[in-house]
Amino acid sequence: MAATRAMSAASVHASATHGPDAAGDDLDGDTLREECGVFGIFGHPDASAVVALGLHALQHRGQEAAGIVSFDGEVFHSERRPGLVGDSFSDRGTIERLKGQAAIGHVRYSTTGGTILRNVQPLFAELAGGGLAVAHNGNLTNALSIRRELVRDGAITQSTSDTEVILHLAARSRKPRIIERFIDALQRIEGAYALVALTNKKLIGARDPQGIRPLVLGELDGRYILASETCALDIIGARFVRDIENGEIVVISDEGIESIRFAEKRPLRPCIFEYIYFARPDSVVNGKSVYAVRKNIGVELAREAGVDADIVVPVPDSGVPAALGFAQETGVPFEMGIIRNHYVGRTFIQPTQSVRELGVRMKHSANRAAVEGKRIVLVDDSLVRGTTSVKIVRMMREAGAREVHFRIASPPITYPDFYGIDTPEREKLLAATHSLEGMREYIGADSLAFLSIPGLYRAMGEERRDDACPQYTDHCFTGDYPTGLTDLAIAGPRRLALLAEAD
Template sequence: MIFLNKEDDDKLHEECGVFGINSFSGRDVAEKVYYGLYALQHRGQESAGIASNLNGEIILKKSMGLVQDVFNNQDIQELRGDIAIGHVRYSTSGESSVINAQPLVGKSRLGQMCIAHNGTLVNAGILRELLEDSGTMFQTTIDSEVILNLIVRSGNKDLIRSLKETLNVIKGAFALTMTMGEYLIGIRDPYGIRPLILGKTEDNYVLASESCALDVIGARIVRDIEPGEMVIIEKDQVTSIKYSEKTQHRVCSFEYIYFARPDSTMDGVSVYDARLRMGATLYDEHPVEADLVIGVPDSGIAAALGFSRHSGIPFDTGFVKNKYIGRTFIAPSQELREKAVNIKLNAMRSVVEGKRVVLIDDSIVRGTTSRKLIETLRFAGAREIHFRVSSPMVQHPCYFGIDTPYREHLIAAVKSKEEIRQEIGADSLEFISEPGLLKALDHDNGYCTGCFSGIYPMSIPQEEE
């Protein structure tokens, strides 16, 4: 068995998903965390963890693997407590190993605390060095432990003050769920780059990266946590604290393009509807005569539907996806790769043969997947292939929690659009414009588009550029 390394995967990846829940009546809540994490599995498949809080004592279970493989019925029964947080991880900072799995647990003069983090700190290296110089020992290589140690080492005996001090030191993208004592806590960075939403049932308050995780346990949306906001939840009471005065709304635009599930609503915007509008905008900006529109499963489907409805060109299923492919399998030999063995996706010959096809995908990163998709369609008999992309050209790395290759490995950073077209073998190639993307998002929110424009919501340390 060969583990697929990140160079084999021609997609951008979100770092992780977080979930937190309490019970007003004192019931155990670990089972609901399990199902919440199951709904967030798309955000991270390397490790999963749940930490439950039983009268201030933390019980932790985490391991490498998918949620369904990490936890069994006995684990859930042993994770007793009326407050719990959970995490699924895809590593961007720190190596992929169980020691870096979250949640993380620490102990301070205030008692045990536990944290789960989605995002990346841009000043983690400097803060880690300062902490190490003052005698702090680190158990992991992830920036989430920097946050935990800053809270633990705070001289304040007041939790809120300790949190405020830490939050005004760290810099970058973070959506945090925490538990300590009788509290469930949710925190979002001052730019709101990473999403965090608050939900409620008759007996629970819930925090999650996406609303789809609320749906799975029957919770209704209350609201999104605001940029620069901290919510302290005790039983059925929620206290909102604005810890930063300098806030802007700059949620990651790639959440809507690719990361989030289509059934989620984030910051008031339906992900599915946004993708439909991206497809429609693509046709407005780059019309083409064709017989058929197809989408690359799964995140290209909604944009393809939008393109089809707006253009009047019929939509059809162009690819069949092998649902049993995981992250580990026997890699094909060079001989089989050269013969274009299609392990993950195969084209529907009866649909595309002899047709002029518009192929919609969410992004082009390295270009390797795009080239293989087009080769597959040619092999199935497509007459023309017009590639349309529902994101602008990805020309810059992300520093806020997305796993992006180095800039020299981003095909749009080193090649022109025409050179990319020739590289992937399309008859035509067009990307949605940045103004078109923002129009498709159709909301007053601000968005981070740094991976397209190189203009980030905050300054990046010089050595990171």
């Protein structure tokens, strides 16, 4: 299998507003940022309304912007707006403008390209053979190199999103059919991606050769659906058909569904963070229940790092299943010692540093009645910079906790991501710059422990990690990147980040 091991790397996010420094200014600067979500349906009389519902279910994958493109048999219609799906696509007038029986949609968290309207997906272009709209979840690791090549050849780019590269490559292909042009484009790109595309006659889905990003096929009243997660099928009462295979294109039209392999068959290697953090707990990803995996992670964490305590407290919401598993394995009672305020938006602006410091209390508050005088085990899904963990530990102590033991339901994150997860530069990852004891002192806990890599694989139902051909994409823990990193290799980590921002 092709793999790249990066010994030292930096984040490749093209937006200055979402770089490592800016991240500390929002409520979620110390958490992993969600990726994006895609959804599409073909041949349904209420296509756009169905897409809007599907995007609601995928809202956890991106909260910065949402968009829908539909086709009515003659004209493509597009609505792309910043903010949440419910803020933009709940009114009847918007859906009525999105005419047609075929539509695709996208919820966005920007990992390449700034949060500006021209970057909001789906992106659309008129090609020689007709229109093509594309929505993309993932990140291309050679997009910058291809973009510079395209611009040198005279291309005019309208966005800073790597998704536009796919449109340009398809437009420049010499093949006669759009689907052949689309395949040509896929064979030029590298990285992680799940794509849904809409043409005048077809709905297309594609998954990268390693299957890093998820994509599923569903069916509703005889109409086919493509979606990032099964929870988007559940919300509309659709039937799960199967996962799109890695390296596969599915083409849905009035004639039915066709499967095309655009890359050689190789072992599936999905992103392990889908199970740890990104996917909704009620989704099934590559045949595995996300909720069951997260509970199993808690069980393995308890076996590896149990501690005498009075209660187990999750850091909501993603830490809840792992905390349940931890509590059940140890017999220590599970308590909601932290209450999350679900009505704090991610776009809340904190005008001063003193108000920003209060941000964690807006999102999480201590349940004093549950934690006062107790020895508590805090269970969280991951630790990135550690700044939020510091505030959570302090909050527990101020609420009267006698001891605070922190348990992380994943291994230490020591490498950045290049496939659609917003992780900071390596030197800003706490686990990459501190020893375990140094991290414990930094966050102020009485003890700190992470799940081991073998423990994570056991929780996934594997006997062990196959080092020769790993079963999952786990580079944030191991530095074992499953694809080439062309842009990084050409520009170097520092230069690459600057070039990406300049675009």
